[in-house]
Structures are given as C-alpha cells and as structure tokens.
Amino acid sequence: MNRKTYIDNFGRTLRTWDKDIARLEKKAEKITRTLHQRIEALKQQRENASAKTTDLLHSSEDAWVEVKYGAEVAMNDLKKAFRKARAKFK
Numbered sequence: 001m002n003r004k005t006y007i008d009n010f011g012r013t014l015r016t017w018d019k020d021i022a023r024l025e026k027k028a029e030k031i032t033r034t035l036h037q038r039i040e041a042l043k044q045q046r047e048n049a050s051a052k053t054t055d056l057l058h059s060s061e062d063a064w065v066e067v068k069y070g071a072e073v074a075m076n077d078l079k080k081a082f083r084k085a086r087a088k089f090k
Contacts, residue, residue, distance in 0.1 A: 035088070035089075038088065041081065042078075042081055045074070045078045045081050046078060048074050048077075048078075049071070049074045049075055049077075049078050051074075052067070052070055052071035052074045052075070055067045055070070055071065056068065056071055
C-alpha cells in the first residue's frame with residue numbers, strides 16, 4: 001500500500017470513529033438525563049415517605065392505624081423504586 005492510500009484509509013477510519021464517538025455521546029446524554037429523572041423521582045418518593053412520618057407523629061390514636069397503612073404503602077413504594085434504580089445503575 002502506498003503512502004497516499006495509507007493516509008486516506010487512516011483518515012477515513014478516524015472520521016468513522018468520530019461518528020461513533022458522537023453517537024456514544026448522544027447515548028450518554030440520554031442515559032444521564034434518564035438517571036437524573038429517576039433520582040428526582042426517588043427524591044419525591046422520599047419526601048412523600050417523610051411526610052407520612054410526620055402524619056404518624058401527629059395522628060390521633062383512632063386514626064393511627066389508617067395513617068400507618070398509608071406510611072407502609074409509601075415506604076414499600078420507595079423500596080421498590082430504590083431496587084429498580086439500583087438495578088439500572090449496575
């Protein structure tokens with residue numbers, strides 16, 4: 001292979017890799033955006049669970065059982081969301 005052909009092939013390969021790198025960057029941006037959205041959703045669910053703790057503290061003895069159920073549902077939802085998020089991070 002002569003010098004010009006070698007240089008042309010080399011340049012073509014580099015341009016192909018440039019395109020591949022650009023595609024990977026776009027995928028990384030999408031993944032990052034998705035992860036940030038998941039984290040924000042987790043934070044919101046965490047806040048909801050925290051609010052249930054406040055409800056538990058301020059509930060009357062009669063309302064406590066109902067409030068406890070709501071708190072357990074919120075906590076279970078948060079646990080599921082964390083498991084799902086952890087699976088995506090691995």
